[in-house]
Each structure stands twice: as structure tokens, then as C-alpha cells.
Amino acid sequence: MIRAINFDDFKKLQKLKTPGSFHIKKLGANSGWDFWYYCPCGCGQLGVLTVGLTKPTRLLCWEWNGSYSEPTLDPFVSHGDHWFGWLHNGYWNAV
Numbered sequence: 001m002i003r004a005i006n007f008d009d010f011k012k013l014q015k016l017k018t019p020g021s022f023h024i025k026k027l028g029a030n031s032g033w034d035f036w037y038y039c040p041c042g043c044g045q046l047g048v049l050t051v052g053l054t055k056p057t058r059l060l061c062w063e064w065n066g067s068y069s070e071p072t073l074d075p076f077v078s079h080g081d082h083w084f085g086w087l088h089n090g091y092w093n094a095v
């Protein structure tokens with residue numbers, strides 16, 4: 001398991017590239033958030049998911065529990081073609 005660490009400062013996130021770290025950015029009204037994260041595997045790739053607080057209503061949208069310290073996303077995350085797993089209660093768990 002990899003701890004998911006929140007960075008309020010997007011520039012700092014991009015400087016450190018800590019595996020599993022993330023930054024959440026509010027989109028427009030009723031448009032959800034962008035969830036930026038570094039791949040938990042340590043490859044240094046940045047990914048982004050569109051998340052919302054309710055059940056996804058369109059493709060490429062994840063349900064987020066609203067927590068910055070212990071985030072959970074549903075459904076599972078597929079990063080590129082090499083990392084698959086769940087972000088659950090602040091930890092990345094590969095499957």
C-alpha cells in the first residue's frame with residue numbers, strides 16, 4: 001500500500017513527484033474536481049481524473065468521498081497500461 005498525500009500547492013506536487021501524492025482542483029460550478037496524482041508505482045507520471053461527490057453520470061468520472069486526508073475513489077484507477085488498483089481511505093492498493 002502507498003499512502004496518498006495531499007498537496008494544496010500544485011507546483012510543490014510537481015516538484016517532488018512523490019508516488020501516490022495528489023492535488024485536487026475545483027472545476028466550474030457543478031463540474032466536479034480535477035484529481036491530479038502521481039502514479040503510485042513510482043514511474044513519475046502525472047495523471048488526472050475528473051471526480052465528483054455523487055455517482056458518476058458520465059464516462060471518465062469517479063466518485064470521490066470528499067476527503068483530502070483519507071480520499072476514496074470509485075471505481076478503481078487504471079494508470080496507463082501498467083498500474084491498476086483502488087484508492088481507498090487514503091491508500092493506493094494495487095490489484
Ligand SMILES: [Zn+2]
Nearest residue numbers: 039041042043
Ligand atoms: Zn506508474
